[in-house]
Amino acid sequence: DGGITQSPKYLFRKEGQNVTLSCEQNLNHDAMYWYRQDPGQGLRLIYYSQIVNDFQKGDIAEGYSVSREKKESFPLTVTSAQKNPTAFYLCASSIRTASLSNEQFFGPGTRLTVL
Amino acid sequence: KQEVTQIPAALSVPEGENLVLNCSFTDSAIYNLQWFRQDPGKGLTSLLLIQSSQREQTSGRLNASLDKSSGRSTLYIAASQPGDSATYLCAVRLFMNRDDKIIFGKGTRLHILP
Numbered sequence: 001d002g003g004i005t006q007s008p009k010y011l012f013r014k015e016g017q018n019v020t021l022s023c024e025q026n027l028n029h030d031a032m033y034w035y036r037q038d039p040g041q042g043l044r045l046i047y048y049s050q051i052v053n054d055f056q057k058g059d060i061a062e063g064y065s066v067s068r069e070k071k072e073s074f075p076l077t078v079t080s081a082q083k084n085p086t087a088f089y090l091c092a093s094s095i096r097t098a099s100l101s102n103e104q105f106f107g108p109g110t111r112l113t114v115l
Numbered sequence: 116k117q118e119v120t121q122i123p124a125a126l127s128v129p130e131g132e133n134l135v136l137n138c139s140f141t142d143s144a145i146y147n148l149q150w151f152r153q154d155p156g157k158g159l160t161s162l163l164l165i166q167s168s169q170r171e172q173t174s175g176r177l178n179a180s181l182d183k184s185s186g187r188s189t190l191y192i193a194a195s196q197p198g199d200s201a202t203y204l205c206a207v208r209l210f211m212n213r214d215d216k217i218i219f220g221k222g223t224r225l226h227i228l229p
Binding site: 033041102103111 | 119147149151156157158159160161164204206216217218219220221222
């Protein structure tokens with residue numbers, strides 16, 4: 001099956017800890033994205049990557065870090081510097097960004113709760 | 116600054132009715148617009164993608180229209196079913212300098228009454 005997988009589905013973190021959320025896709029997509037979703041708010045872009053070994057900050061990158069060592073993987077680390085990390089995190093991918101027809105596909109999400 | 120608005124925030128309709136969900140955006144210089152469905156606690160499922168050169172797209176009971184000049188898109192759902200209950204989000208894609216931006220609305224929470 002082709003698609004995007006995220007793990008874990010639920011994640012609990014103690015204050016002061018760093019945690020890493022996994023995102024993997026087997027769609028052969030060039031571009032990958034991380035969003036954060038909070039109740040009553042739209043999706044907000046954290047980071048995105050257009051190609052391996054390259055990534056750009058989104059609107060709310062502070063307290064987060066990413067890597068893109070492989071085309072199919074785009075892990076997100078939530079660091080202790082992120083002051084309010086409890087949220088639903090969504091990973092997405094698309095064929096490539098500089099295309100008029102590219103469609104975004106989303107993973108099932110990871111719900112992070114800070115204890 | 117591009118803003119995407121979806122009104123109403125929530126909507127309840129009886130089963131079997133046709134309905135329209137609205138999406139408006141402030142800057143008409145978009146590359147495409149995408150409608151998504153999100154079930155509680157789940158990721159987003161893509162429903163329809165309309166390119167900037169298109170006026171509408173259809174998939175089954177769904178029809179999405181795009182009017183760039185007025186900054187509006189609608190999602191029409193025919194013969195609604197309880198399984199259509201979900202949150203529907205629209206998102207516009209634009210390129211600003213070298214940045215790829217996708218701006219999401221906050222969604223319309225739809226409840227179909229059996």
